[in-house]
Amino acid sequence: MQETKPTITIKGTRDGLILFIDENSSFEEILQDLIKKLDASTPQKEEPVVSVKVKLGHRYLTEEQRHQLKGIIEEKNRFQIEAMESDVIPIKDAKTWLDESQLKVVNQIVRSGQVLETKGDLLLIGDVNPGGRVRASGNIYIMGNLLGIAHAGIEGDQEAFIAASYMKPAQLRIAEYISRAPDYEADGVYMECGIIDPDQNKIVIDSIKTLSKQRKVISAFERRMNNG
Amino acid sequence: MGEAIVITSGKGGVGKTTTSANIGTSLALMDKKVCLIDTDIGLRNLDVIMGLENRIIYDIVDVIQGRCKLQQALIKDKRFDYLSLLPAAQTSDKSAVTTEGMKEIVSELKQEYDYIIIDCPAGIEQGFQNAIAGADRAIVVTTPENSSVRDADRIIGLIEKEDMIEPPRLIINRIRNHMMKNGDMLDIDDIVQLLAIDLIGIVADDEEMIKAANKGEPISLSPNFKASISYRNIARRILGETVPLQSLEEEKGFMQKVKAFFKI
Numbered sequence: 001m002q003e004t005k006p007t008i009t010i011k012g013t014r015d016g017l018i019l020f021i022d023e024n025s026s027f028e029e030i031l032q033d034l035i036k037k038l039d040a041s042t043p044q045k046e047e048p049v050v051s052v053k054v055k056l057g058h059r060y061l062t063e064e065q066r067h068q069l070k071g072i073i074e075e076k077n078r079f080q081i082e083a084m085e086s087d088v089i090p091i092k093d094a095k096t097w098l099d100e101s102q103l104k105v106v107n108q109i110v111r112s113g114q115v116l117e118t119k120g121d122l123l124l125i126g127d128v129n130p131g132g133r134v135r136a137s138g139n140i141y142i143m144g145n146l147l148g149i150a151h152a153g154i155e156g157d158q159e160a161f162i163a164a165s166y167m168k169p170a171q172l173r174i175a176e177y178i179s180r181a182p183d184y185e186a187d188g189v190y191m192e193c194g195i196i197d198p199d200q201n202k203i204v205i206d207s208i209k210t211l212s213k214q215r216k217v218i219s220a221f222e223r224r225m226n227n228g
Numbered sequence: 229m230g231e232a233i234v235i236t237s238g239k240g241g242v243g244k245t246t247t248s249a250n251i252g253t254s255l256a257l258m259d260k261k262v263c264l265i266d267t268d269i270g271l272r273n274l275d276v277i278m279g280l281e282n283r284i285i286y287d288i289v290d291v292i293q294g295r296c297k298l299q300q301a302l303i304k305d306k307r308f309d310y311l312s313l314l315p316a317a318q319t320s321d322k323s324a325v326t327t328e329g330m331k332e333i334v335s336e337l338k339q340e341y342d343y344i345i346i347d348c349p350a351g352i353e354q355g356f357q358n359a360i361a362g363a364d365r366a367i368v369v370t371t372p373e374n375s376s377v378r379d380a381d382r383i384i385g386l387i388e389k390e391d392m393i394e395p396p397r398l399i400i401n402r403i404r405n406h407m408m409k410n411g412d413m414l415d416i417d418d419i420v421q422l423l424a425i426d427l428i429g430i431v432a433d434d435e436e437m438i439k440a441a442n443k444g445e446p447i448s449l450s451p452n453f454k455a456s457i458s459y460r461n462i463a464r465r466i467l468g469e470t471v472p473l474q475s476l477e478e479e480k481g482f483m484q485k486v487k488a489f490f491k492i
Contacts, residue, residue: 109424111385112378129381129422147422 007033016051016082019073023057027065034072052079056086100137110134110148117154130170139163145188149173152194161215163193163208172203179203230261232334232344233466234363236387238379240350242371243401243431246441247459248347249277251367252311253446254463260342261310263302265333267359268349269325272316278305279444280313289317292329298336307449312341322354327361334362343466352386360387366396367428372403372413381423397428399462404433429462431455 007030009020021030052073061069066084073079089097104118105125112131116124122136125143132148134140137155142164151173153160158175168188171180174196193211197204235248245268252264266274269289275281286301291314298314305311314333317324337344348359360366366387370380380398387396400416407413420427434455440447448459461471 111388112381114385127422127424131378131381 008037010037016053017079019052019054021054021056021059023059027061031068031072034069038072049078049080051082053082054084056084058087060086060088060090104136109144112148128169136160147188150194158196159215161193161195161211163211166190167192167194167205169194172205174203177203230338230341230343231365232338232346232363233365233367234346234348234360235367235369236348236356236359236383237369237376238350238352238383239370239376242369242376244350244369245273245277245347246437246446247367247369247399247401247431248345249274249446250448250456250459251463251466252343252345253308254448254460255343255345255466256305256308256311257448257460258463258467259310260467261340262308262343262345263312263314263337263341265314265337265344265346266316267325267330267346267355269316269320269322269355270318271349272318274347275303275313275315276444277441278313278446280305280315281444284315287315287317288333289320289324291333292325298333310341322349322358325355325358327358330358330361352383356383356386360390364393366390366392367399368396368423368425369399369401370419370423371401372408372416372419374414377414377419377422384423384425395425397426398423399428400430402433403430428465429458431458431462 007022007025009022011018011020025033054069054073061084069084070081073081100120102119103121103123105123106116106118107125108116109126110116110124110128110132112129115133115135116122117135119137121138121141122134123141123143124134127144128134128142128146128148128150130147133151134142134148135151135154137153137157137160139160140150140152140162142150142162144164145166146162146164146169148169149171150162150164150169152162153175156175158177160174162172162174166188167190168186169181171178172194173179174194177196179194179202189205191208192205193208194203194205195211195214196202233251235244235251237244245266248264252262255262264274264278265288266272267288268274272287275284280303283303286296288301290296291298291301302312302314305313314337334344334346344362346359346363349355368380368383368387370376384396398420400419403416404413408415416427416430432454434447434453436453437447437455440450447453448456448463450456451460464471
């Protein structure tokens, strides 16, 4: 190699390796160099699995390229990719993120037979009557009575939750979890929220006050940013 | 130019037809020109409750299909000069009427009458769509039962999507005060809070109502019954009078008298 910048820089940290991939080299070059670099060190049998973080810089990889890269790194040596971080995302993804990140404020009564569905978080100012249904890909906040069905995280976000001023729902659904009202006549609860309790592996209803402990990051958008 | 009011409920058997007949009669008692339309094609009842069954020659389907003129099909009430009934057909089904045909009939009647009261069939299908097509306002009838309130909620949701002058108003029918007090029936306040529309009146359950219906004499003709007063109050509120919602208190007061009478 000449005096050019290396295409791949490897840094060791306490948590594992970080692979910096030069953003100006072509993808083929990177793959070749990567194979070379990895071949240089043959793994020993007893070596533990090392976690690797790949930093892509201002490079965008398609799903296929990501797969290729992952294949090379994980196959040859006993590495495990922990994350692939890129500083750029396509406009299309950004737009969907924006859509999903928005807090949609709706002021209506969701009556029997009506379905209100939104992307992102939903703030409903009004009641959900029995037989009515609200659905959101993020959290659901209801300033009113929840008497119908609420489904948060419809695209599978298990961190989503449902909060309401008054809660006496027919059903609460979060991601693929469903809980329903008890068969006996029960009073509703004020200022409570429903979240998935991972210990019990079901939806629990708890006071809104406890929410700050369980969910540090409330916005669905921030969660996605953090999780990549 | 008159005003068309549709009486609807979603659920069957809550008293739409009785309500239509009595509101129509009460409005006629106040010297308004009123036309009742029965849109329950195939299951007509309004003519029976009004006691006009034997006078039917043509019906609404005949008008829509052009077999007669609108004026020919209208039946004049035997008690009031300016109370008419446009009966439903008994032999056709609900698809015989179209929303356009309904709109035409209603707008023609509006030229001549002050109030057009449209009696809506149960359900949310074509018959319901026809009934609300020409209406300017809607009154939703419910009883203090969960199923009926649920259906009223659904109907209100559908009506809110229509182009009406104002949101629908609510009548709570068949109230049994002692059951409501014991908590065996839904409370009026709870119903109004859930449905979130204005209450235009409440009507107590009254055996006299069944008698009156069987005789073909709307109960609002005789002022001696509490239900009759309820309907008259509703009519006054339709006219824009502010009969204070004391009506609620009035009803309760009356019921208490009745209770005291029976020493319950």
